Amino acid sequence: MRITWIALLCLSLVGCGSEGGKTGAAAEAQPEQTFSWKLVTTWPKNFPGLGLAPEHFAENVARMSNGRLKIKVFGAGQLVPAFEVFDAVSQGTAEMGHGAAYYWQGKIPASAFFTAVPFGLNAQEMNAWLHYGGGLELWRELYEPFNLVPYAGGNTGVQMAGWFNREINSMADIKGLKMRIPGLGGEVFTRAGGMSVQRSGGEIYTSMQTGEIDAAEWVGPYNDLAFGFHQIAKYYYYPGWQEPGPTLELIINKQALESLPDDLQAIVESAARAANQNMLDEYTARNNAALIELVETHGVQVKKLPDDVLAELQRISTMVVDEMAAENPLAKRITDSMRVFAKQSKAYHGISEEAYYKARGQE
Template sequence: MKLRTLTTAIAMTVASGGLVAVSALDNTAQAQETFEWKLVTSWPKNFPGVGQGPERLARLVDEMSDGRLTIEVFGAGQLVPGFEVFDAVSEGTAEMGHSASYYWKGKAPAAQFFAAVPFGMNAQEMNAWLHYGGGLELWNELYDPFGVDVLTAGASGVQMGGWYNKEITSVDDLDGLKMRMPGLGGEVMQRMGVAIVNMPGGEIFTSLQSGAIDATEWIGPYNDLAFGLHQAADYYYYPGWHEPTVMFEAIINEEAYAALPADLQAILRTAVRDVNQDVLDEYTARNNDALETLINEHGVELRRLPDDVLAQAKEHSADVVAELAEESELATRIHDSYRAFQDKVVNYHTISEQAYYNARNPDASTD
């Protein structure tokens, strides 16, 4: 506001009791106030897909706010380790984080429902539940005791079954393997005789190459090619029963968010929603090209997981999910909401998405 305009506004307001002047001054000061945030992630800096999402978020917010809110993005280990993102945001070390909620199962076991449920909903279905089925409200209720808010900030789509240094011909071949697999899928594999090791993405390649682990899952061809996992394992398996998608999260310190003017809050929410779709779009666009590169240029052996492995995984998954639902009253409500929505959306997708796929590719086979 120009000085002349501001002076006129003050003079007019004095005559009317002072209220308008105070409002004009407050609004002007608020519009000019700037905020500098830190965003910590569980991914390597600028990693394709999931690592690019936070970078896009920072650019969008800067552009949309005309520089009033700037966000500096830190990759895993640059400011805090990848598995300490939640604590950093909760404690105010960073105003924002980008990660996946199953990493916090030690703090809030039910958080795993919002990342990936074995044989559960895919990305399209999860987004519908979270945004129109009450899922996001339950997620925020779960995080309330930690002083953070959460928004969905990307999805991987259906993942791959993993990289193995030995051929898997039956469920017996899993016994004794050391494998990196987080979340509920890891618990299922543990019940199938696998020793589960949890580690950030940046440590996977060296651990697989050195023999510290015998197998791993990461995300899918696009990211697996970027990590060079084909150089450390011989067999690449599908389908990703354990993670029909992973929903990535933007976690925000409640006090930092409350300190933002309403328009910057809206800009932040809008930018996160844009990134949520953009990350999934990128994976959808890039995964097949990356898979063809792995097979045709690097000689990767693509294999389907044996039927007995999938059958046993599904059986154990039902037990693991049921047990998680009993962790707390809130976990029960989250589980019930998730299952009720899945039942409805599966019914519809059977006559829509699945029926269409069958009609489009009647002779398709994945064997």
């Protein structure tokens, strides 16, 4: 039987659209690969704002991927303790984590820059620096040795300075004060004569109630009301010099991320950006209502830190950041990048955001 060149060509192809080749409609009918991930957090399960952000992130990923990537969220202590999130994701115990970079300052001192720098960038400026000023690239370079890929995963806006059981009228009132205050703010507080104590959010109430600590900063009215701090502390101070633009992080195990097809990686990135902005929107909307309740219903005394105290804290902050920048070349590059960006941002915001607030205040 004579075989034509067309038949030979057809036979040389994989099935030429036949049953064995699984091409065309048959191939399209094959189910796409699915993935199941674990996401561990430093927050109590479903805690308002902070704890719900990873939940919403996971829901969005599932919806956008049509169920191809399902992420189960574990609160602090459910799978790993709050302060073991970094190691769990680095080692692959969980594919993802949600927390704050300054919790890992003992392991990576420069990680604190990616949560907040005292008297540094605010939320709007942090987001801009990370996504358009080279900050995210520096962050990923810092985490590269730990097998992690970080994304911005939320921001609460400028926080409160914290809850105190004594009035702060001068720097002398800080001497000997034991305060839950992490990150660079904690280092500054210690240099100012106080004592920085590390506690997860779920441990703060009991620590203050038992007198283990004298003061604590957490977030702001929305979260502080939920934790009931007004029941154990009398004075609520502002402004949050220690965390002006506190950025939270979503960290992903590098191998887990690279195992995803391109479209799912893009979905993860988009969902992270949405979670980051959504948290800032929520805190902007909810903080003032919570503050009103704290003052009018619970009788909380809201006080401003004295100007001379803020000036001294800023002086110490500059010294602490300078010392960290001198520790290694990457820390210096991060510091220099942030400071250049802050200077540029301040120049424009002086005639835009700041000028507008002043103008609106005249109404």
